[in-house]
Amino acid sequence: MKKNKQAQKIVFKSEKDVPLMPMSIGTMLHNKTGVWRNIKPVIDLDNCIQCGICWKFCPDVSIFVEDEWPVVDYVYCKGCGICAEECPTKCIAMVEEEK
């Protein structure tokens, strides 16, 4: 769903471009927090029961539903490990990130 929200950085060319009132005019989606991660969740869909628990508890909204299956969004996932900890069938493994 978030895929169609705009995620550009905003550059003010001159002072005149800056809004008089400091207002938020863009989203933080340009901030690709996946680079914070040193371990990453990998879902073994063979053992997934489509319970939605990983989706529900992700603080970074980084698990989305695609064709009724959970998919990790590695662009933003910070690797907190909550999804793996909470998955009732333990089908999410936290694996070392290769840099």
Place this chain on the structure above:
Amino acid sequence: MKKEKKMKLSLPEEELMNSGHLACQGCGATLAMRYVLKALGQKVALCIPACCWSVIDGPFPYSSLDVPIFHCAFETAAVSASGVKAGLEMVGDTETTVVAWAGDGGTFDIGIQALSGVAERNDDIIYVCYDNEAYMNTGIQRSSATPYGAWTTTTPVKHFKDRPKKDMEAIMAAHRIPYIATASIGYPEDLFRKTKKAKEIKGTRFLHIYAPCPTGWKSRPEDTIKLARMVVQNATFPLYEIEWGEKYTLNIKLKEKKPIADYLKIQGRFRHLTEKEIASMQEEVDKKWQRLLSLVNSK
């Protein structure tokens, strides 16, 4: 991949909180916001005083939320929200839900007089306190929501906090406001239902959400949800509602009340506690729990 059944989602799929925000890994406060916005929908205005959430949201000119936010001064969350509500009414908008969204420091300590004024007037706002039990944004200082026994940078191990957590629900109940509820990010469906309920009520509504903070509690980020469940299961933070300051309803009944020791053990902020100290803390929890049960049963 076998059966192509439907993915079970217990909450609406639409997100008003985006990825890319600045919270630490495993931040509970972030989930509190995600769930509350799912319940309130898009017609919301937030007033956020200085707290972690004023940072999590992102710096100017960005925001992580798809709803308007007014960043207000630390002590003014409640009264800023009343002002925004009054202003909206003046221009004919009676629909938008105005929410004050503050941390425990901003609620239990510095914001308490503004909150008390708003509650006494029964101004038409929802006040949400996400409780991470210390001043986290400024580096883990003790607040009056910090529990007994906890380490913080201003209550070092040798002088750990020796006063109990302030009973904010009792203070709010004394104001006789229409709705007060405690909630925990470990029980998102309960939090969602309470937020929906609060939205339909007029007057001052107070939601107190337990939101673990791995950075400040020295806990593992993956334990955030577990901690938010344990604290309810061991009756340290029971989930209940108070209507008009008198009708108490317990939402999560405990078949078996768990000991607090397991909950304390997985948080670095309690690591220094001796068996004897833990036993006396357990006694306190038991006493508070009995007091709550008597309030629930008195009606």
